[in-house]
Amino acid sequence: MDVMVSVKDGEVWAQDSGEPSGASGQGLPMILLHPGVADSRVWDGILPRLTERHRVIRYDARAYGRSPAPTAPFSLVEDLIAVLDHFGVARAVFIGYSMGGGTALSLALRDPARVASLALITPAVTGAEDPLPPEVMAEVGRLAEAGDVDGIVAVMRRTSAVLGAGDDPEVTAHLKAVVPAWLAVIPHHVPDPPVYDRLGELDVPCVLALAEHDQPGVVRVNETVAERIPGCRVVRLAHSDHFPTVREPDAIVNLVLDAYATAR
Numbered sequence: 001m002d003v004m005v006s007v008k009d010g011e012v013w014a015q016d017s018g019e020p021s022g023a024s025g026q027g028l029p030m031i032l033l034h035p036g037v038a039d040s041r042v043w044d045g046i047l048p049r050l051t052e053r054h055r056v057i058r059y060d061a062r063a064y065g066r067s068p069a070p071t072a073p074f075s076l077v078e079d080l081i082a083v084l085d086h087f088g089v090a091r092a093v094f095i096g097y098s099m100g101g102g103t104a105l106s107l108a109l110r111d112p113a114r115v116a117s118l119a120l121i122t123p124a125v126t127g128a129e130d131p132l133p134p135e136v137m138a139e140v141g142r143l144a145e146a147g148d149v150d151g152i153v154a155v156m157r158r159t160s161a162v163l164g165a166g167d168d169p170e171v172t173a174h175l176k177a178v179v180p181a182w183l184a185v186i187p188h189h190v191p192d193p194p195v196y197d198r199l200g201e202l203d204v205p206c207v208l209a210l211a212e213h214d215q216p217g218v219v220r221v222n223e224t225v226a227e228r229i230p231g232c233r234v235v236r237l238a239h240s241d242h243f244p245t246v247r248e249p250d251a252i253v254n255l256v257l258d259a260y261a262t263a264r
Helices: 047-051 076-086 099-110 134-145 149-160 169-185 196-201 216-228 249-261
Strands: 002-007 010-016 030-033 056-059 092-097 115-121 206-211 233-237
Touching (some): 010 076, 030 076, 047 249, 092 099, 092 249, 099 115, 149 169, 196 216, 206 216
Parallel strands (some): 092 115
Antiparallel strands (some): 002 010, 010 056
């Protein structure tokens, strides 16, 4: 079921797979939170293997994919809470990828009763250092001012998608689709409170996928996140950059199902 969900001063596109046939209806829902480098279509390749066993909810953050651009200040975690409330989800397993990982961590510290377990895929986290080198951020900033979408895509392919060959069409399509979203949210996105120094407060089963070929800054932050979360298990993806759902989809499916199995 595809719906538009009302959020503060706007709406977002969301999809609820519903309970799989034969399910008892008593299982926890699974919430998929996409990264900043792609919209919710990043899950398309693995979604059928998740929905055959579980109720899965995914949505596009504002301006991404099928969601309208924001026209007023907004918070990613507040939008997540609005989506959960719309679908009547009191507690769930959260799969947070990059930007989505940061949102899942924010929720886990803000409202821990709603989080049964976490699977973090190359997660971002509020309050951490910017993982991209300053010179890369400066280059992206110049290209953004010029409205050069192709230029930004080329930078991101060079830095975050280093394992791509040739045109790397799937990754390039993801990036081309989301760069306009980055530009649209800049005036309106209100960062959620920093949680980097609060990760030791978490008391939830957690597994973190770290991509060995990701940006060194991302790897460094991910290693620290795993160290700070009590009991967090790390899965090191030897054949992934910042697009593990493209590079190692089977490993991501296994990680997600493992996170579901450890929920409490």
